[in-house]
Amino acid sequence: MGKIRVATEWFAGCAGCHMSLLDLGEWLFELAKVVDIVYSPIADVKEYPEGVDVALVEGAVSTDEQVAKARLIRERTGVLIAFGDCAVTANVPGMRNALGKKEVVLERAFLDLVDSQPQIPSDPALPVLLDRVVPLHDIVDVDIHLPGCPPPAARIQAVLEQLVAGEEPRLVGRELLKFG
Amino acid sequence: MAVVTLTINDHLVSAEDHQTLLDAAKAADAPLPTLCQLDGVSDVAACRLCLVEIDGSPKLQPACMTPVAEGLSVRTDTQRLRDYRRMIVELLFAERNHVCAVCVLNGHCELQDLAIEVGIDHVRYEYLHPHVGVDVSHAQFGIDDNRCVLCTRCVRVCEEVEGAATRDVMGRGTNCRIISDLNVPWGQADSCTSCGKCVMACPTGALFTQGATTAEMEKDRSKLSYIVRAREEHQWVR
Numbered sequence: 001m002g003k004i005r006v007a008t009e010w011f012a013g014c015a016g017c018h019m020s021l022l023d024l025g026e027w028l029f030e031l032a033k034v035v036d037i038v039y040s041p042i043a044d045v046k047e048y049p050e051g052v053d054v055a056l057v058e059g060a061v062s063t064d065e066q067v068a069k070a071r072l073i074r075e076r077t078g079v080l081i082a083f084g085d086c087a088v089t090a091n092v093p094g095m096r097n098a099l100g101k102k103e104v105v106l107e108r109a110f111l112d113l114v115d116s117q118p119q120i121p122s123d124p125a126l127p128v129l130l131d132r133v134v135p136l137h138d139i140v141d142v143d144i145h146l147p148g149c150p151p152p153a154a155r156i157q158a159v160l161e162q163l164v165a166g167e168e169p170r171l172v173g174r175e176l177l178k179f180g
Numbered sequence: 181m182a183v184v185t186l187t188i189n190d191h192l193v194s195a196e197d198h199q200t201l202l203d204a205a206k207a208a209d210a211p212l213p214t215l216c217q218l219d220g221v222s223d224v225a226a227c228r229l230c231l232v233e234i235d236g237s238p239k240l241q242p243a244c245m246t247p248v249a250e251g252l253s254v255r256t257d258t259q260r261l262r263d264y265r266r267m268i269v270e271l272l273f274a275e276r277n278h279v280c281a282v283c284v285l286n287g288h289c290e291l292q293d294l295a296i297e298v299g300i301d302h303v304r305y306e307y308l309h310p311h312v313g314v315d316v317s318h319a320q321f322g323i324d325d326n327r328c329v330l331c332t333r334c335v336r337v338c339e340e341v342e343g344a345a346t347r348d349v350m351g352r353g354t355n356c357r358i359i360s361d362l363n364v365p366w367g368q369a370d371s372c373t374s375c376g377k378c379v380m381a382c383p384t385g386a387l388f389t390q391g392a393t394t395a396e397m398e399k400d401r402s403k404l405s406y407i408v409r410a411r412e413e414h415q416w417v418r
Binding site for chain 2: 095099134135137171180
């Protein structure tokens with residue numbers, strides 16, 4: 001049997017979940033024996049490949065670009081994991097929803113709170129904000145929800161170990177299932 | 181005082197006739213999840229987490245408000261009840277802005293604990309993300325409506341233990357808010373004695389001590405139970 005093809009992606013989040021993944025430390029060497037990282041913000045791969053077995057998606061969905069990427073990932077991935085509280089609940093990125101739609105948010109961030117040359121960025125290369133930041137499962141079907149801000153390394157390990165063993169991960173109890 | 185015999189999850193148990201099903205379930209080692217219930221203040225059955233099934237009755241009953249009775253047969257942990265409990269806690273998360281990651285009570289919160297207990301890995305309902313305020317006009321304390329679950333523990337402890345009745349409830353549905361006096365900023369509420377019992381009673385980070393930062397706060401409920409026990413057992417010291 002070949003190695004399990006794993007991808008990671010980073011949407012609206014702080015990268016803390018990826019830091020927690022790296023916190024797995026020496027166990028990453030064990031993981032590397034059975035897993036290939038085929039796509040990740042911390043690997044130099046431009047295109048999300050076909051035939052990914054497991055994807056860890058960090059962050060809430062907050063732009064049109066992320067919506068398209070989430071759908072692409074869903075299409076090309078076996079087991080999709082909402083990785084951390086932002087992906088699971090929208091968490092801190094979702095706090096802007098209380099302000100209102102994207103125009104109000106952009107005005108607040110780029111005009112109201114800026115002292116020098118306030119202007120809303122308009123470069124067409126920039127992704128367009130959604131009116132509401134949403135959890136990943138609002139856009140695509142999610143197979144496993146892995147909460148935590150960030151999920152502790154041991155929690156990530158527990159899920160990956162169960163997946164590698166061919167089991168359906170069960171998250172029960174405080175160590176595996178706590179928001180925040 | 182009489183003793184009654186009833187059945188909880190197919191086990192015969194005895195209880196004193198003034199007890200509730202919640203007391204009896206706890207004594208029978210079948211504890212129920214609760215949120216609005218607080219020892220020392222009256223019960224209101226607001227949160228519905230302690231609902232139980234009673235054989236012969238089509239309606240679910242809140243255990244905290246249902247007295248024990250001879251011959252009752254009660255179930256506390258059926259699939260139907262588990263589904264409802266999870267739904268209730270998910271709806272609480274969806275209704276306000278419970279951002280555990282940046283909450284003063286992260287790690288010590290009863291709502292967070294309930295989510296773990298009922299097995300919530302994600303919320304199936306759309307988050308409302310309402311625009312609600314934070315009142316820090318009081319010199320020592322603050323109230324953050326983002327984290328409020330409207331359990332009314334603060335309202336009851338203020339009226340029944342402190343005797344000040346500063347807190348009340350205003351509005352209905354998603355517009356429901358906990359207010360101070362006649363909806364004035366807390367710092368201007370003349371009736372408030374600044375005793376802090378509402379802060380101790382609050383299950384979430386909605387009522388907090390100013391200066392506490394993320395995950396830094398713990399609610400000291402022992403002071404509250406000390407006062408309540410002293411009152412109930414007439415242990416007054418001069």
